[in-house]
Amino acid sequence: MKFKTIQLTVLLILGITIGTAHAQLSASHIVGDxxxxxxxxxxxxxxxxxxxxxxxxxxxxxxxxNEFNFREGDISIWGxxxxxxxxxxxxFLGAHYGASMFFLPLLxxxxxxxxxxxDNGTGFGVTDLWxxxxxxxxxxxxxxxxTWYAFYAPTGKYEPGTQGNRGYGQWSHEFSxxxxxxxxxxxxxxxxxxxxxxxxxxxxxxxxxxxxxxTMEGGVGSTYKKFLTFGAAYYSQWKLSDxxxxxxxxxxxxxIGKNRNFAxxxxxDLILPLSKDLHKxxxxxxxxxxxxxxxxxxxxxxxSFTAIFKLG
Numbered sequence: 001m002k003f004k005t006i007q008l009t010v011l012l013i014l015g016i017t018i019g020t021a022h023a024q025l026s027a028s029h030i031v032g033d034x035x036x037x038x039x040x041x042x043x044x045x046x047x048x049x050x051x052x053x054x055x056x057x058x059x060x061x062x063x064x065x066n067e068f069n070f071r072e073g074d075i076s077i078w079g080x081x082x083x084x085x086x087x088x089x090x091x092f093l094g095a096h097y098g099a100s101m102f103f104l105p106l107l108x109x110x111x112x113x114x115x116x117x118x119d120n121g122t123g124f125g126v127t128d129l130w131x132x133x134x135x136x137x138x139x140x141x142x143x144x145x146x147t148w149y150a151f152y153a154p155t156g157k158y159e160p161g162t163q164g165n166r167g168y169g170q171w172s173h174e175f176s177x178x179x180x181x182x183x184x185x186x187x188x189x190x191x192x193x194x195x196x197x198x199x200x201x202x203x204x205x206x207x208x209x210x211x212x213x214x215t216m217e218g219g220v221g222s223t224y225k226k227f228l229t230f231g232a233a234y235y236s237q238w239k240l241s242d243x244x245x246x247x248x249x250x251x252x253x254x255x256i257g258k259n260r261n262f263a264x265x266x267x268x269d270l271i272l273p274l275s276k277d278l279h280k281x282x283x284x285x286x287x288x289x290x291x292x293x294x295x296x297x298x299x300x301x302x303x304s305f306t307a308i309f310k311l312g
Contacts, residue, residue: 213239236263289302
């Protein structure tokens with residue numbers, strides 16, 4: 001493995017279905033799970049992943065920037081996930097082929113749409129499963145490109161109209177395309193973005209169907225001595241089509257327009273060699289983002305921590 005490519009390991013695809021709260025029906029895609037170097041595929045190898053996620057909010061922002069606070073105080077969503085990813089030396093259309101999945105995603109709370117009587121979650125349960133069977137990555141001199149298909153299977157507990165759910169009761173399909181651009185020959189300065197388009201089936205035992213969603217994630221940063229990367233990460237998310245169906249609740253039906261949100265904040269990535277030949281690594285990632293410019297959505301803070309182990 002070329003030494004200059006080591007830092008790319010930090011951008012392993014982390015699309016877990018630990019959703020944040022929305023004033024419309026929630027999408028399955030987690031926001032804030034990708035940032036710096038997100039438009040690049042990791043070097044060939046096998047990776048074990050642990051992901052910790054926290055989203056705190058107490059506010060819903062309305063159509064005209066008017067804010068509403070939850071009657072029962074802050075809502076805090078915690079998620080843990082364990083995953084596995086592989087990037088092979090096999091090529092398709094000049095790209096390396098890879099795949100990923102998270103086999104034990106746990107969540108203490110799943111918010112389908114905000115309600116004043118929200119259950120703040122007292123115990124963890126298995127949420128929806130995320131599988132990425134196709135991931136392709138291209139590496140050029142001054143830019144990387146990646147694309148993938150992933151789906152979310154409704155394995156988490158879901159009963160329409162009840163509290164205590166840990167899943168969303170829907171199949172979701174996601175198509176993504178991204179790029180990382182390097183501004184110098186040593187790849188020290190870079191900007192990345194990934195766009196993900198997501199659409200859904202009808203919910204379990206319900207006529208409700210979540211509208212399609214576009215999520216943009218990435219960041220601008222710098223890599224120091226190929227082992228430390230830092231900068232600013234961001235995400236933006238827009239609902240592209242209306243939620244539909246006879247079972248869509250009044251809080252969704254009585255809104256004007258579609259929800260959107262934006263977040264920005266710092267990110268730090270640290271790579272620690274575990275072998276002299278650099279075939280085994282530990283990658284630590286920390287990201288904090290605060291939401292702003294929300295409309296018909298919750299507004300809060302996201303903290304995530306990822307530990308990735310390159311096994312060879």
